Amino acid sequence: MRLDYPTIMRPEPYAFAAMVLIIAVGCSTSRTVQYDSIEVVHAETEIAAVALLDVGILLFDPGVPEDQEDAADFVFPDVRRAEARFMPYHLKKTLEGTGLWGSVWVLPERSDAVDLVVWGRVDRSDGLEVELRIGAWDATGREWLNETYKSRVPEKAYSKYRDLTQDPYQNIYNDIANDLLAAREKLSEKKLGTIRQVAELRFAADLVPSAFGNHLEEDDGKYTIRRLPAEDDPMLARMRAVREREYAFVDTLNEYYAGLYYEMSLPYEDWRKMSREETISYQELKRSARMRQLLGLAAILGAVAYEGSGGSNSAITNTAILGGIEGIRSGFGKSSEAKLHGESLKELGSSFEAETEPLLIEVEGQTRRLTGTAEEKYQEWRRLLREIFASETGLPAPADPLLDQPQAASD
Amino acid sequence: MMIQDIRTKRGAGPVVVLVVLLMLGGCNSSLQKPSSSSGSAGSSGTSSPFPSIPQSGSQSGSQGQSGSAGKTGSATGSESGSQGGAQSGSGDQAGSGANLPGAEKSGAGKSGAETSGTGSQGAGSQGTGSAGSDSQGAGGMADTGSQGAGSQGTGSAGSGSQGAGGMADTGELDDLFEKSLGDFDGMMEGERSGMASTGGGSGGSARQREAGDSKSVSDAAGRGGYGAPAGGGMAGGGMADIPGNSGTSGGASGSSAEAGSEAGGGGEQNAKGEFEGGDLDESDRDGAMVGNIPEDIPADGSGDDQVARQLREAAMAEQDPDIREALWDEYRKQMSIK
Numbered sequence: 199m200r201l202d203y204p205t206i207m208r209p210e211p212y213a214f215a216a217m218v219l220i221i222a223v224g225c226s227t228s229r230t231v232q233y234d235s236i237e238v239v240h241a242e243t244e245i246a247a248v249a250l251l252d253v254g255i256l257l258f259d260p261g262v263p264e265d266q267e268d269a270a271d272f273v274f275p276d277v278r279r280a281e282a283r284f285m286p287y288h289l290k291k292t293l294e295g296t297g298l299w300g301s302v303w304v305l306p307e308r309s310d311a312v313d314l315v316v317w318g319r320v321d322r323s324d325g326l327e328v329e330l331r332i333g334a335w336d337a338t339g340r341e342w343l344n345e346t347y348k349s350r351v352p353e354k355a356y357s358k359y360r361d362l363t364q365d366p367y368q369n370i371y372n373d374i375a376n377d378l379l380a381a382r383e384k385l386s387e388k389k390l391g392t393i394r395q396v397a398e399l400r401f402a403a404d405l406v407p408s409a410f411g412n413h414l415e416e417d418d419g420k421y422t423i424r425r426l427p428a429e430d431d432p433m434l435a436r437m438r439a440v441r442e443r444e445y446a447f448v449d450t451l452n453e454y455y456a457g458l459y460y461e462m463s464l465p466y467e468d469w470r471k472m473s474r475e476e477t478i479s480y481q482e483l484k485r486s487a488r489m490r491q492l493l494g495l496a497a498i499l500g501a502v503a504y505e506g507s508g509g510s511n512s513a514i515t516n517t518a519i520l521g522g523i524e525g526i527r528s529g530f531g532k533s534s535e536a537k538l539h540g541e542s543l544k545e546l547g548s549s550f551e552a553e554t555e556p557l558l559i560e561v562e563g564q565t566r567r568l569t570g571t572a573e574e575k576y577q578e579w580r581r582l583l584r585e586i587f588a589s590e591t592g593l594p595a596p597a598d599p600l601l602d603q604p605q606a607a608s609d
Numbered sequence: 610m611m612i613q614d615i616r617t618k619r620g621a622g623p624v625v626v627l628v629v630l631l632m633l634g635g636c637n638s639s640l641q642k643p644s645s646s647s648g649s650a651g652s653s654g655t656s657s658p659f660p661s662i663p664q665s666g667s668q669s670g671s672q673g674q675s676g677s678a679g680k681t682g683s684a685t686g687s688e689s690g691s692q693g694g695a696q697s698g699s700g701d702q703a704g705s706g707a708n709l710p711g712a713e714k715s716g717a718g719k720s721g722a723e724t725s726g727t728g729s730q731g732a733g734s735q736g737t738g739s740a741g742s743d744s745q746g747a748g749g750m751a752d753t754g755s756q757g758a759g760s761q762g763t764g765s766a767g768s769g770s771q772g773a774g775g776m777a778d779t780g781e782l783d784d785l786f787e788k789s790l791g792d793f794d795g796m797m798e799g800e801r802s803g804m805a806s807t808g809g810g811s812g813g814s815a816r817q818r819e820a821g822d823s824k825s826v827s828d829a830a831g832r833g834g835y836g837a838p839a840g841g842g843m844a845g846g847g848m849a850d851i852p853g854n855s856g857t858s859g860g861a862s863g864s865s866a867e868a869g870s871e872a873g874g875g876g877e878q879n880a881k882g883e884f885e886g887g888d889l890d891e892s893d894r895d896g897a898m899v900g901n902i903p904e905d906i907p908a909d910g911s912g913d914d915q916v917a918r919q920l921r922e923a924a925m926a927e928q929d930p931d932i933r934e935a936l937w938d939e940y941r942k943q944m945s946i947k
Contacts, residue, residue: 586782
């Protein structure tokens with residue numbers, strides 16, 4: 199006896215036909231990609247002098263394990279290391295361009311000479327998408343920012359006809375600059391003044407602990423002023439003279455970073471542009487391959503279910519199975535194409551790495567030499583100022599861990 | 610300004626397909642809008658968990674520096690030691706040191722001079738400059754100071770000054786301090802002039818980059834790759850085409866990647882193909898640059914900003930009169946020339 203299913207319960211042949219059709223044409227996703235354009239806020243009125251904080255941007259963390267030497271997951275260590283120097287410098291240029299800040303420097307390590315320290319980590323950068331983790335802390339220890347910034351980069355960002363002062367990742371820099379400004383605007387002028395005073399006293403305390411060590415109080419990384427030095431204190435003037443040299447030093451250091459920045463900017467942009475195209479192709483092909491394989495599998499499973507539930511139309515079963523096989527096959531084809539784009543990405547990265555490596559080595563050498571020289575001088579000033587303090591006050595110079603450590607080590 | 614990049618694919622499947630997709634956990638094509646999310650500082654397994662900026666930075670930072678201080682101490686000493694040595698050659702200074710109370714106790718200006726000599730030797734071998742300077746100022750105490758400097762390095766300077774009581778006066782230390790600052794200023798000046806002479810630093814490198822930018826722009830203009838003929842319009846003031854637009858028009862193949870990349874690449878190829886004959890050699894280009902400036906455009910270009918300058922260079926190098934005029938129009942807009 200032939201069992202007739204009610205129409206509503208019978209497997210719908212059109213569903214399989216539609217499925218096969220979809221498999222035949224492949225992935226059927228529709229995507230709308232939105233690109234935001236973030237404008238940076240510029241100074242429109244005169245900024246109070248106290249609000250013009252000096253900013254130090256530390257070299258970024260490349261976001262790759264230190265022991266990683268080869269590319270993994272399209273992350274190229276040398277490219278990241280180059281970016282970790284390039285990005286802070288461009289952020290410096292962005293902040294300077296706003297006219298809302300005092301001096302802005304890129305620093306190899308943290309310094310007490312600045313009012314605000316910004317630091318970041320490169321979590322992702324492939325020309326298409328960029329993700330940075332950015333933190334900012336002022337001299338009093340207050341956290342201004344600690345956020346992840348993401349941006350998807352449109353093709354027009356690489357146009358040769360754009361304003362070439364704008365980096366393809368400009369959105370993210372503008373976003374950071376605007377957030378720093380927003381954080382600053384939450385602070386009263388009095389608080390901003392305190393930040394500047396604390397920054398100066400921290401530098402002073404580090405330079406001449408015997409004279410300024412008791413002016414600040416630190417509690418869990420937060421600094422408060424216990425007392426201020428007299429404005430006519432000659433030691434304060436000496437400390438300020440050293441601080442000016444610190445600024446001169448970081449100015450010079452920044453010239454070296456500028457050299458790296460300008461030398462790598464064109465090849466870096468080219469790399470990002472090509473990497474963007476390859477990344478899009480790679481991602482889309484991978485997605486398409488996965489979709490085809492899944493749909494192919496679904497079609498085969500559907501055919502089996504149809505057959506198992508008493509479907510009598512063998513043409514539908516055969517079509518679904520054949521379509522499913524074809525879907526899986528074409529999915530593997532797309533996978534192979536994606537692999538080619540992946541190889542292309544690796545080649546691009548390796549080529550750019552080879553280009554940037556000598557630049558990195560050069561700037562590392564220059565900055566280490568300069569930093570070493572400055573450290574020697576700094577130690578000399580510390581020693582002289584300690585003696586001057588002892589001479590002026592008649593008090594024995596207190597122990598200075600920084601100066602006395604070498605002796606202890608030699609003992 | 611929101612710009613949409615639409616990558617359109619073939620039609621949506623029926624509901625059945627969507628159900629299958631959902632069941633199988635298919636597409637994960639959600640794209641994140643540029644946004645910032647706050648949260649605890651997460652580590653991504655990288656070498657330095659974020660944030661690792663020590664808030665008690667002066668302490669730990671100092672520790673780091675002091676490590677190198679030990680290493681650099683002898684170098685400092687040798688430099689300052691040479692100062693001491695130079696000064697020890699002047700008997701006047703040694704004599705003036707002998708006028709100090711401490712010097713009277715320990716004896717003679719002569720011995721001061723001798724110890725200065727000793728001090729300079731000690732400093733020359735391994736001692737510290739400040740120890741050497743103590744020895745001059747303190748006269749008789751210099752023996753201790755210089756020996757200490759010779760044998761123990763930096764630490765002896767401190768003990769020398771304590772032991773002396775009437776150690777070098779503030780004025781002399783101030784002089785040394787000022788001199789050291791001056792030395793540093795000279796050093797920085799030397800660095801900068803060295804950079805300037807080699808064309809390094811921000812100035813030289815920026816010029817280098819600008820030259821590179823200009824070249825790439827004029828190259829693109831020379832081969833007709835301006836985007837307008839290939840992409841169908843100078844949307845957004847000469848910006849490149851949005852890939853989605855190209856992708857939509859050319860989307861005949863399987864995936865958006867294919868569509869996008871084909872369209873993008875095709876644009877360039879078309880541009881190169883169509884304007885291949887537009888390449889100029891340098892002499893042609895130089896010659897063309899002279900006569901290609903419209904009357905309403907200032908000839909010297911001294912007021913050009915960066916964009917205007919690049920537009921000007923591209924226009925001057927352009928052979929196709931239509932494109933050239935379009936470039937000059939852009940230039941006029943940029944410079945607000947009516």
